[in-house]
Amino acid sequence: MDAEFARLGLAERSVRLLTGRDIWASITPLLSPRRNLVAAFGHVGPGAAALLPLQPGDTLITDAGLDSVLAGTTSPHALLHWVKAGVAVHSLRGLNAKLVIAEDDPAFVVVGSADVTAAGPRQLFEAVTLSTEKHTVEEAQEAWLEWADLAGPSLTAGDLEPLLEQYGAGKLVTPPRPATPARTPAARPVVTTRQVTPVRPAAATPPPSPVRPAPPVTPVRPAPPAPSPVRPAVADTPAPAEPSDATPVETPAVTAGSPEPVAAPAETEPAEATDVPRPSWPRPAELYLVSIVEGGEPSAEAEYRLEELAREHTHPGDDGEAPFRVELFWADDGQGQDPPRTLRAGVHVIRVYSQKQGRALVGSRIEAPGLVLHAYIDEYAYPRRTYCYILTRETVSRPAFGDLRKGLATIGEKPNFRNSFQVPRKIEAVLSLWPDLGFDPR
Incomplete structure (x- = not known):
């Protein structure tokens, strides 16, 4: 060796x-x-x-x-x-x-x-x-x-x-240049002092992004009032209660100057994590692969939108199903596979985490399909950046990019970062990597 x-x-x-x-x-x-x-x-x-x-x-x-x-x-x-x-x-x-x-x-x-x-x-x-x-x-x-x-x-x-017959048929034929008589180079003067070479100015750098005003503070949604014990209405003129066969409602005595007692509930039920309705979770009909290179920080505006969408769509799930949550990812132009410009609400994306050159390896991590809630392009960022907010659910499957490529190969297809998958058999080949994800019936 x-x-x-x-x-x-x-x-x-x-x-x-x-x-x-x-x-x-x-x-x-x-x-x-x-x-x-x-x-x-x-x-x-x-x-x-x-x-x-x-x-x-x-x-x-x-x-x-x-x-x-x-x-x-x-x-x-x-x-x-x-x-x-x-x-x-x-x-x-x-x-x-x-x-x-x-x-x-x-x-x-x-x-x-x-x-x-x-x-x-x-x-x-x-x-x-x-x-x-x-x-x-x-x-x-x-x-x-x-x-x-x-x-x-x-x-x-x-x-x-x-x-074989087409080889070189479209090649441009450049006519030979006419021979030019050889010229005797002129004698070069002897330079005793070399002139100072001017310094090349530095390349112009892109102007910094304009400072944006801080996003307005979203008012905190007040918590729903705690349930209060039911008390009998107080009449304007006190009158003795008439006897009745119904069981009387006992009320605690209230003395002047003493604090009003509050009855504790018999059983305390766990509070819901959110009061929003369960979000829709449709089966993908249009699916994109997006190349993601980890690194960098989102803008303040992007984080602010994430908080808003999280309040509207985060849900613990019904009947023991996996909870819903909102996630944010971004992709910069020029990092290998540029993000698709057709991302919009309602389509699904699979995040493929690539190298800095934007190339996905066999062992590259991929995430389960997420439903796009909102996407926009930050034109002020340098390089230009696409932000995307997706609704996701937890899954036990952890496939890699090589598994995705093999799944598509079984139907004669290959990963495509330029266009979406819309043919049902292609989408099903991709979704088979996450059999426990579960979608709402259409």
């Missing part, structure tokens, strides 16, 4: 940097003896098989869309060579990664600027990082698995052969 790390140049460290024009001359020898390679390259050029030594059982994700083929950035000839050799090739539109993971022992990841194209060697200056650090390899595997979920099924020879 030590010899293998030494061959990788990682005998005494876990990361090394490879740079140069002929970068694949350093990468290919590290990959050629390996098994179990998975790779993701947005662009694959002619002669890629000689640079990236994929073998039967290995997997590649690339952008094999018609636009990339027409532009000449992805060669169907190279992909067809791999498919016929037993390599699984998938296509993901918009992929621009350059990543190779060797999953045997020792596992390592190669990531950098180099595309798999014969036009790159000896022409472009490249930089590539090689790492055996455990957490880095695991994060690379999680990213690759996410792309694999988003990509379509593996391509076949029948998918690629019609593209």
Whole structure:
């Protein structure tokens, strides 16, 4: 094992940097003896098989869309060579990664600027990082698995052969520039004192958010008056009571100057936690996945709205059912998956807690579906922030994002952070992760 790390140049460290024009001359020898390679390259050029030594059982994700083929950035000839050799090739539109993971022992990841194209060697200056650090390899595997979920099924020879004639058909042909006579550079004057380089002004920072007035204080709702004992009405002129067969009501004697006695109730019933009616808890008909990155603090206005909604919807539940409570979450623009702009009252959301880059891992925590009560965008925040208030209930199930992905895979679907789930079979596949949640019949 030590010899293998030494061959990788990682005998005494876990990361090394490879740079140069002929970068694949350093990468290919590290990959050629390996098994179990998975790779993701947005662009694959002619002669890629000689640079990236994929073998039967290995997997590649690339952008094999018609636009990339027409532009000449992805060669169907190279992909067809791999498919016929037993390599699984998938296509993901918009992929621009350059990543190779060797999953045997020792596992390592190669990531950098180099595309798999014969036009790159000896022409472009490249930089590539090689790492055996455990957490880095695991994060690379999680990213690759996410792309694999988003990509379509593996391509076949029948998918690629019609593209052979399309390769490079839409590529712009730039006429060669006319040769210009070489100019003799003018003699440069000798500079004895270098002029002071002006300092570049700092980049403008966004203006601070305007100070908002403090929210008005909500008057405290008075508590309902305590029940008082029933006393007989007092007539204007005292008169002796007529005898009756009914049992007389005994009243305590009141003497002048003594405090009025208060009768204690025979049994004290537990007071209700709230006097609001039980909120509606409908079965989801439109369901969103929202990527959440923990951190930060809500604004004063957001907290004030949370208090208002909590007073209106918090409920202990009826007949021993799980209680209802209101929760607040927020999502900032630019943290990977931007929050959907179509959040509104009545839809349901599942919170997926992601990394700072906005990427959900297999073990990422997810929360049970919550009913949106209110949502709004804070335009004054920087970056812009979406606040959302949801009605939730307690559940014993604690699934992870990997469980959600497997549940959707059983019906041929994948997690989607851009659009909502509205098809009943998709919603049921998601709700099966929380069988004890319980919803009101429609």
